[in-house]
Amino acid sequence: MADSIDRLFRAVQAAQGAKPSSSRTARLVHSDRAKIAKKVAEEATEVIIEAMDDHHDNVVRESADLVYNLTVLWAAVGVTPGEVWKEMHRREQLYGIAEKLAKRPPKARRKRVPPEGLRKRG
Incomplete structure (x- = not known):
């Protein structure tokens, strides 16, 4: 699969140098980042x-559309498939292939104290 995505990425890069009117991919890569990100979100929603x-x-079909649009977004922000594969490999070494890193450590919970005027009197 990595080979297919690598080939797709190279095609997207080639489309970056083409006229927007030459293909759907060229039109998309020449649009603004927000439009590309919106396409990724739309396709993810369709998969769901x-x-x-x-x-x-x-x-299966919607997932292929999602991967296509994600690859276009990677190209737009300068991320290569190789960087993603490297991160996946790093995570596999640390946690196993089926695990995902936590986004950030959970914050310690603080006891909430109501403002002075809202405290119960007793």
């Missing part, structure tokens, strides 16, 4: 909807 409806074949 199809998964919740248990539509296997549609999940």
